[in-house]
Amino acid sequence: MVTLAEVAQHAGVSASTVSYVLSGKRSISATTRQRVEQSIRELGYHPNAGARALAGKRSNIIALMVPLRTDMYVPVMMEIAIAVATTARTHGYDVLLLTGEEGPDAVRRVTGSGLADAMILMDVELEDERLPLLRGTDQPSVLIGLPADTTGLTCVDLDWSATGALCVEHLAGLGHRDIAVIGEAPAVYERHTGFAERTLDGLRSRARETGVRVLHRPCEGGYDALALTLARIFDERPGTTGFVVQNESAVEPLLALLRQQGRAVPEDVSVVAICPDQVAVQASVRLTSVAIPAQEMGRQAVEHLVAKLDGRGGDEVALLTPELTVRASSGPAPTAP
């Protein structure tokens, strides 16, 4: 293992000079710099992470807490995680992967051990039990998701309320008066996950404003669950002509069942999905959708965190503006026969 001292000797300079060449924290003459860089290359030197963390009081590691749950749409989580990792690298940070399993203990462990300099939490609940800990520490953190009380916290999230509103607006604008919402699995609501409830709020308040009726039904993924849900919806509201789907694993089943029942999309019923663009374009009908900007969320979370680590920027809630893309699954409401 090559040490800084060896590099120093090889280059004929002192250890601190090598250190400063590396950190750029003081000016170095061009010639020494080159000699040092040359030695570093020749010896294949890599600074020891532990020693650095110990002496410098920063590990250059960001912890990322991902949920274990399988009732969230996994590709979105993965996309966020990867965006976090790659963005972090561009700022010189590595990412430590923590699963939700350890819960609040993980926060304590990471904070206490100096393992990471900061952390990003995903899948935040409205009353998340990790929040008191975060507020009580000086370790910078960013939440992806919005808890009920954001005091003293930095959060990044899609503006789910606006997302819901946007969906209703689109359908209402097309003349739909009776809208059904296929929501996330019941467990997601029971857990009081912010995004699900906020979407619903946005949906409902815009419905009120535009005078359309909204029927919301949570739904597990898969065909069987959706068949049941759909039957109930048409039973209760036979005049339903618009659907908003928030559960990715209900998208394809919904399209299949509508087809099977002889209801044409978008002639008889319109469908608006809340999902990643990729899902929208790969579906059997190209879906009008509001995109979930997973990458952007991961990227912004890191940018905010790095800003805090650098002493710039403070607490703040960054809500991403939703964008609706019109595709083939939505059209004017059918005129009554």
Place this chain on the structure above:
Amino acid sequence: MVTLAEVAQHAGVSASTVSYVLSGKRSISATTRQRVEQSIRELGYHPNAGARALAGKRSNIIALMVPLRTDMYVPVMMEIAIAVATTARTHGYDVLLLTGEEGPDAVRRVTGSGLADAMILMDVELEDERLPLLRGTDQPSVLIGLPADTTGLTCVDLDWSATGALCVEHLAGLGHRDIAVIGEAPAVYERHTGFAERTLDGLRSRARETGVRVLHRPCEGGYDALALTLARIFDERPGTTGFVVQNESAVEPLLALLRQQGRAVPEDVSVVAICPDQVAVQASVRLTSVAIPAQEMGRQAVEHLVAKLDGRGGDEVALLTPELTVRASSGPAPTAP
């Protein structure tokens, strides 16, 4: 921040005693141990990770390199990653998330800096450029996936060749004589990803043995791509009665299109999928499938790695035996009209 020295003082013992209480590397009298543990709790002490890594020469971190690609089935990657993280924790390790982006450089960086004690690589190609580096270092590693040459390497993977064979065997046993294989996206083959090629080998050699014909077609996911592929298949082999699908995002489109063409599953055509069980049971027809044991792969990778770190166990290739579950999508081949 609480230090070991503070704990020692609080407990009225020396620093080394506290250290040994923590590591258990020498016997401590019951009373001292309790006093120390008490102090640790009272002060909320957490050992400093950097100092530990520096002095102990082990970071207790395992690096996990995940691919950036989106042409692999993402939930499987995620499930592996989470299994790695949770299993690692049970052995006292944390997991550092590296993306494939940095490529071989990441291996150098992690090895050189002592950031991680060991690493797990996912999405290994047959001739992976990271392998020479791994062979040339004493840092333990485990591959999830099988390269062409496994000399000096430890690998964990599903036995894809046996998986392919199993699929053909099942269909052949039901009397199918003409089988089509819907494969992964062309890019996956071009990249020479081991699992895709091996599956094909297994498929073909068992086909030869059982005297069935196999037509293999790579396929991007989504409806449009699959529609094209399917048309060509029936064009070329009108007598096709069995399908093996390896691309998850082709599963649902395939079922939809078959339905649409009036081909009943399993009466007219049988479908066997290679996918996680969850996908198989959530599909519109419950699929006969060979499961991809994502969790098990992640878990075993960590177990092997920990064994190497502890000086137990050496290089070794662990192939998981595939298991086929018969569900509703496969049945006897239709008798010729």
Place this chain on the structure above:
DNA sequence: TTGAAAGCGCTAACAT
């Protein structure tokens, strides 16, 4: 069974 003390490799004053 316990203590004392020498580093681990690096950073950041403090000097010059």
Place this chain on the structure above:
DNA sequence: ATGTTAGCGCTTTCAA
């Protein structure tokens, strides 16, 4: 512009 040096908090000999 560069060198000297005192730690950072822990592990692990070496001693008792």
